[in-house]
Amino acid sequence: MIKKISLLASLFFVLNTINAQSDSSKSNYSITTSGYIDAYFRSSFSTQSGSTNNYTSFTNSQNKLALGMASFKMDQTLGKWGSTIDLGYGKRAEEFSYNDQGLLANVKQAFISYAITDKLKISAGKWATHVGYELLDAPLNRNYSMSYGFSYGPFFHTGVKAEYALSGKTSWMIGLANPTDFVTSKSSSKVFIAQFSTKLFQDKTTLYANYQGGNVGGTDRFSQIDVVINNTLSTQWAFNYDGTIYSAKTSGKTSNWKSNALYLNFDPNSTIGFTLRSEIFDDKSALSAGAFGTSIFANTLSMNYKFKKLTIIPEFRLDNAKDNIFTNSSNKATGSNTSFVLAAVYKF
Secondary structure (H helix, E strand, C coil): CHHHHHHHHHHHHHHHHHHHHCCCCCCCEEEEEEEEEEEEEEEECCCCCCCCCCCCCCCCCCCEEEEEEEEEEEEEEECCEEEEEEEEECHHHHHHCCCCCHHHHHEEEEEEEEECCCCEEEEEEEEECCCCCCCCCHHHCCCCCCCHHHHHCCCEEEEEEEEEECCCCEEEEEEEECCCCCCCCCCCCCEEEEEEEEEECCCCEEEEEEEEEEEEECCEEEEEEEEEEEEECCCCEEEEEEEEEEEEEECCEEEEEEEEEEEEEECCCCCEEEEEEEEEEECCCCCCCCCCCCEEEEEEEEEEEEECCEEEEEEEEEEEECCCCEECCCCCEECEEEEEEEEEEEEC
């Protein structure tokens, strides 16, 4: 049943819309839409043509203009029921739903929800992961390029989850899902997911403790623990932290990869903002999908210039690895790479 939830969510969304439109006088019905288009140019200064020197998501190009994603999202509520359909077209959507083919690769999210009480809500379908600080959609990130922690962590879950608000400041989420990043799967294994969140220090700090884990066949298991801290220092300064560790037990052997990322934001005014992301990514066990077998220290400085609904993002990035995983302009192995991105994000 879980394997078919995203399709059921889409069907419910259509039927619910038709039902709501047949009685437009219902005061508890609402529908909202949003969307955006993002595009970018990326250049790695030290690589030969044909190589990208990039091991993170969504910016795998070199010296060319590229479409990130065209996205459209519709949220609907009808009494205690809610439904969301979130569609995307472009490389960003394809890499996000990398296990899917055809139209399924364009479905970023599709889920239904029911509010049992004012504090308890049940949701079923496909939704973006709760793990980590960064998000799929470009307008929701201050850096355009992605961190290693995001790129090798989970992208989405398909299953059922319950969210319970203990108070206006604290909440829990628990759920059961298909294997990570799969809408459908032949595997009978399921993944347990959970989140605890709370506000601290006069609501200036928000803490998220995230988890996913489960059996992947036989005695093999995995788990990921993730902590996100968002802190507002003033109207101009803020910092965010995302620390995660992914562990796997395979054939009796335990290995892991880790990421620690700090984001420092400075907004001198409402038009211009700067973000410095510094990340230490450690995958000496070669466990991540990148199978690096090394550690990387990456620093990314981005400026966000906002003009009405348009945001321009020039960005410089420097990646330093302990081992020679990059290539230089002479096609020789090197331990560092410098790149530049110029991105544009338009929201509607």
